Amino acid sequence: MVEPVLDIRNLTVVFDTPAGTLHAVNDLSYTLMPGETLGIVGESGSGKSVHVLTMLGLLPCPPARIVSGEVLFRGRDLLALSERELCDIRGAEIGMVFQDPMSSLNPVLTIGRQLREVIQRHAGLDHAQASARAVELLGLVGIPDPAARLAQYPHQLSGGMRQRVMIAIGLACDPTLLIADEATTALDVTVQAQVIDLIRDLKNRLGTTIIWITHDMGVVAELADTIQVMYAGRIMERGPIAPVFHQPRSAYSWSLLRSLPSMARHRRLYQIPGSPPNMIHPPPGDPFAPRNPFATPRCHRDVPPLRQVADSVPGHQVAAWYDLPAAVAAHPEIADA
Amino acid sequence: MPEPHPAPLIEVRDLVRRYGQGRLGGHRLTAVNGVSFSVMPAETLGLVGESGSGKSTTGRMLLGLEPLDEGEVFFNGTRISGLSPRAMKPWRRQMQVIFQDPYGALNPRQRVGDFVAEPLRVHKLAPSRSERADRVAALFRQVGLDPAFMHRYPHEFSGGQRQRICIARALALKPAFIVADEPITALDVSIQAQIVNLFQDLSETMGLAYLFISHDLAMIRYLCHRVAVMLRGRIVELAPVETLFDDPRHPYTQSLLRAIPNPDPDHRPPAHPRFDVDAHIPERDMEMVEVSPGHFVLRH
Structure with a gap:
């Protein structure tokens, strides 16, 4: 019996706002099997981003409040872990890529420093080893002349290149689970197509389990095995991609x-x-x-x-x-x- | 659809815009480099290209919101580039703009009815307050908003409703031409169709012409009559929409079309071929060559 990588049970998250209680995630349950690519589609307010931020411990509480639920990642409840324990998981076993690379990267640190930070924190490598791994990762995401990039700052890279750096950081420690939230939305279509190819290739070679959050049905059709359509903090429909698209x-x-x-x-x-x-x-x-x-x-x-x-x-x-x-x-x- | 041989509503010739030639000696970047096209009455011309290709700058130059380093803009055959702001004013009424971010375009402390009425006041078209209120109510109905919302503030509206408010203001002066710069990009998918259908209705009922700037190629194909593809400040291909999608000639257009994510899981493309922009930067001595009727490609 294969155990799920992720098992979300009855997750309910609200925001306490001056106007009242906002019901962001409502009794959400789903599982994700090893090697599966789950495409989550939905619009603003569907809960698609809030529920992943919740399970990663990245949602400021307050104003957010976890009312109920468990998020079992390889059998451990992420919601019950201390911040320190979560830090060991985030960036190592769970990699993350968010939408806006300009605000996710630190503008005053070099690309190399930001990659090494993740690698050294989790993999216990020394500076030279971490640099070698950083070069390898930048090459993996298709950045030309990766060794020279280590000394560059985010502003010296184009938007597409910065997003690839974000993906490299997300993949730095060979995560079991990669979560990408609108990771290609800000990119030009030609660059988006390259990122899609890259993710498909990684999935085939490393067997990475992926949650790909987007509003773009086309991207889901190209990447995902399973699609989950969310609305108002609930799953409206879920299933293998072909039947959901066709009927x-x-x-x-x-x-x-x-x-x-x-x-x-x-x-x-x-x-x-x-x-x-x-x-x-x-x-x-x-x-x-x-x-x-x-x-x-x-x-x-x-x-x-x-x-x-x-x-x-x-x-x-x-x-x-x-x-x-x-x-x-x-x-x-x-x-x- | 345009008449057989009508006169263009808008014509731009050899637009050039350079940045960074200041006294501090910064880099000189030619954002728009010899762009020419025309838009017929009631036509929708799509303008696509990667970020930084000069699409938005072209739209702003056309409207006089951005200076021209070289080139000319004609409206109904009259040259309007180089006019003083005062001489330009009557032409400005004919040409309006809709931006990507409807919230950024609105004044948070101004009632949305006043926002829509402002152009009427500036151009002294509805001098009395009650005339203006009637006009604004009609505009609200035209874009599918309840006129009772006139007295509310922008934060009380959703993104789609805010974009409708911006469209109502753009329509206030009964323009003939609208530059729509990524007008649906910031909206939720379920709202995008509402706004696109509204654009089409307005085109049919008012004979509006559009320059529709977008990176959403599927939407361009759906909405536009002709498409111009920009790369590094130049138009590299211009064609009727079906011709462009069926028979793209420029390598950049070809790579763009192949990169469109296809919402059909049965037809997953193999890996997308790489396109090296630097190997295809338009060269100085290239010219637009007509390869079939109305289909132009930049080449030697």
Whole structure:
């Protein structure tokens, strides 16, 4: 029996704000198996970033507050560890890459210093060994002339190169789990394509388990084995990538795919009505119900549990009271709108 | 779609913008280097390229928001570059801009109705307060906002609503042309389609022409009639949108198109071929050559 790398159980996180309690992550549970690449998609307020920051101990509490839950990483509950124990895991067993390399890198330290810091802290190598490893890592992420880069400062590199440095730092200690949060969003498409190639290559060679958080369905389609669609701090749909893209069962995933211009060459883009929910006063039932043209009365009343889709592959789960393929077939005018 | 042989609404010729030629002797960077194109009435021209390729600078030069080191801008056949701000004012009404960050564009302490009414006041188009209120209410309805929101402040709106407010202000003077600089990049995916559909509706109902600056090639393909691709300050390819996507000729365009992430898990591309920008920097003596009707490529 293969143990999951990550097992999140009933995680609930709120923010205490002057306007009231903001429900950021609501009873979130999922597991991640070794070598799996999980693509998490969702919009602002979906909880996709907050839940990873929570498990890494990077969320300032207050204003955040962990109400309940466990995050088992290789069997240990990350939420129960001391800051010191977490420091040993972050950057070593769990690598992280965030969106903005300019604010994640220290502008007054050289690239070499910042890479060596991670390597020496976790791998116990001396200065020379750490430098050699740093050169190796920069080469791995496709930075030309890596030895010369060690002496450079972040401002001397382009945005794409800085993002590669961030990925090199994330991979410095051969992490079991790599978490990337909008890691290619700020990059030009040609550079993004190279980073995607790099990640696919690493995954094939090192078997790294990956959580790739993005709002870009295209990037998920190119990288992930499993897709998890989040909305209002909950999982709306989850499953192997092909069935979710080809026959989504959540109206939210369906709407997101139909609003993509690449999927709608000669028709009007599907327009999701309304705005993302106010998470201080979330809707009582299915959080997407107010924007869902297929919503049933029950959707507005009760929160649907995440359940296996009866007529799909194992692991394809949806949180919905309605049967989406049937609802779409019954209302072609909505699908064509 | 444009008429067979209409006159361009906007025409720019050989725009050049250099930075860093100051007395302190900084590096001289040519951000925009000999850019020429035209936009027809009711046409949407897409402008794509990597960051730093000069797309935004080109849009700003066209509007007179950025000085021209060389080149000319024509509106309906009249040369508007080099005019004094005072002489430029009537033309400014015809040309508006929408930026990426709708929050940064709004004044947090100004009611959004006043923000939308400001151009009407500046151009003395709706002199009385009640006329202005009526006009603003009509603009709010036009962009899909409840006119009752006029008295609220920017922080009370979502990102998509704020972008609608910016669009309402841009429409206040009934322009013929809008420069939209990454107008949906900062918005959530579910909101992007709302704004793009609004752009299309406005194009159909008001005959608006756009310069749509974006790095989102799928959106460019969906929305634009023609596309210009910029690399290091120069246009390297310009073509009708389907021609560009079906038959890209410049190596940079080819690499851009191959890099678009495809939301179809059954068709994962093998590794993307590398594109070495430095090996394809446009050279001084290259020229735009017409390879098929309306399809131009920069080459020797």
